[in-house]
Amino acid sequence: MPAIKNTVVIFREDPGQGWVEEKHMEVVHKDFDPDTVEIKPENVLVKTLFLSLDPYMRMRMATGAKSYIHPFQIGEPLQGTAVAEVYRAAEGSKLQKGDLVVGMVDWAEWTIVSEKGLTKVEKKADVPLSYFLGILGMPGYTAYAGLEKIGEPKAGETVYVSGAAGAVGLVVGQIAKAKGCRVIGSAGSDDKVKLLLEEANFDAAFNYKTVKSYTDALKEHCPKGIDVYWDNVGGEMLDAVLPLMNAHGRIPVCGAISQYNASEPYGVKNLSMLIKSKLKLQGFIVGDYYADRELYQRFQQEIVQWIKEKKIVYKEHVDEGIASAPSAFVGMLKGRNTGKQIVKVV
Numbered sequence: 171m172p173a174i175k176n177t178v179v180i181f182r183e184d185p186g187q188g189w190v191e192e193k194h195m196e197v198v199h200k201d202f203d204p205d206t207v208e209i210k211p212e213n214v215l216v217k218t219l220f221l222s223l224d225p226y227m228r229m230r231m232a233t234g235a236k237s238y239i240h241p242f243q244i245g246e247p248l249q250g251t252a253v254a255e256v257y258r259a260a261e262g263s264k265l266q267k268g269d270l271v272v273g274m275v276d277w278a279e280w281t282i283v284s285e286k287g288l289t290k291v292e293k294k295a296d297v298p299l300s301y302f303l304g305i306l307g308m309p310g311y312t313a314y315a316g317l318e319k320i321g322e323p324k325a326g327e328t329v330y331v332s333g334a335a336g337a338v339g340l341v342v343g344q345i346a347k348a349k350g351c352r353v354i355g356s357a358g359s360d361d362k363v364k365l366l367l368e369e370a371n372f373d374a375a376f377n378y379k380t381v382k383s384y385t386d387a388l389k390e391h392c393p394k395g396i397d398v399y400w401d402n403v404g405g406e407m408l409d410a411v412l413p414l415m416n417a418h419g420r421i422p423v424c425g426a427i428s429q430y431n432a433s434e435p436y437g438v439k440n441l442s443m444l445i446k447s448k449l450k451l452q453g454f455i456v457g458d459y460y461a462d463r464e465l466y467q468r469f470q471q472e473i474v475q476w477i478k479e480k481k482i483v484y485k486e487h488v489d490e491g492i493a494s495a496p497s498a499f500v501g502m503l504k505g506r507n508t509g510k511q512i513v514k515v516v
């Protein structure tokens with residue numbers, strides 16, 4: 171292959187508080203020769219096929235903040251999980267040309283990475299490769315593990331999911347349905363609400379952007395109160411839910427996306443309901459559950475089976491080309507995506 175250009179997205183500027191914009195990232199084209207570039211021992215050169223864009227990346231753009239994951243470096247490529255194809259491997263590597271892998275790469279067409287961080291994937295019939303970034307990947311396992319370990323939904327209970335039409339929320343709602351719960355979802359457009367009701371089998375759903383009051387909408391759709399609240403958004407929605415929780419209710423705190431671009435954090439007022447209603451409110455990071463191999467294997471088997479049997483639907487919002495990643499990322503944070511936000515690179 172002759173020398174080519176590698177299109178890479180560089181982190182240009184910390185957005186500070188408030189909205190991240192495309193100007194905080196820069197698309198550059200670097201001279202690159204995949205056949206001659208040096209690959210050090212234990213490294214491989216991979217070609218990105220599908221790149222995952224995820225809300226947690228917004229937190230990695232806060233360069234001074236302390237978080238569970240280190241921030242992106244100004245002037246360096248942004249990074250994310252991808253399905254990629256091995257193009258060349260260092261001598262002695264367990265991987266070879268053509269192998270399909272999932273792992274952390276640059277927002278780029280080509281990346282040299284340590285093979286230690288890569289997991290080989292087998293292409294499965296009926297399952298698109300990009301699903302390894304969504305329902306069969308980190309967001310799917312977030313839903314599966316968070317429900318099993320914290321939400322613990324039981325048949326007949328009411329489960330409310332915010333951010334319900336996204337990568338994680340769609341899976342949460344459908345697993346809870348499969349367990350015999352009554353499932354209510356909220357999302358930010360009428361089309362997303364339609365998807366939840368007509369395709370994802372939710373019992374009720376509402377557009378949180380057009381309802382007059384979160385409390386009234388929740389009272390209408392959850393007349394028996396809420397037993398499990400899957401919190402993807404935090405802030406004002408969490409505040410509205412707390413007084414409506416039934417005794418001994420569980421709240422897996424998965425995310426707080428309403429706060430990631432906020433210039434002022436929202437102060438939750440109803441935390442005393444934790445005492446009155448004896449609630450469990452527990453945050454978690456999916457990464458902590460990968461060590462539970464039994465849970466992870468059960469997740470993989472069950473989800474693949476449900477996909478094959480068409481018991482679970484999954485959606486993706488796919489943008490094309492690595493240069494589209496900055497606008498796709500901003501768009502995802504603003505709710506343009508339905509289901510998992512993916513960039514198809516090759």
Ligand code: NDP
Pocket residue numbers: 224225226308309312333334335336337338339356357358359362402403423424425426427428429454455456457502503504505506507508509510511
């Ligand atoms: P999504 O696919 O749901 O995409 C983000 C969605 O958030 C948007 O589509 C938008 O949908 C919604 N959103 C944006 N702003 C707001 C707001 N102000 N209020 C309510 N909703 C908003 O992303 P994921 O499914 O990947 O992630 C969902 C949540 O789960 C995030 O908070 C993320 O950080 C968290 N997460 C946590 C993990 C963990 O280990 N704890 C792992 C993975 C994800 P809409 O149109 O409905 O507004």
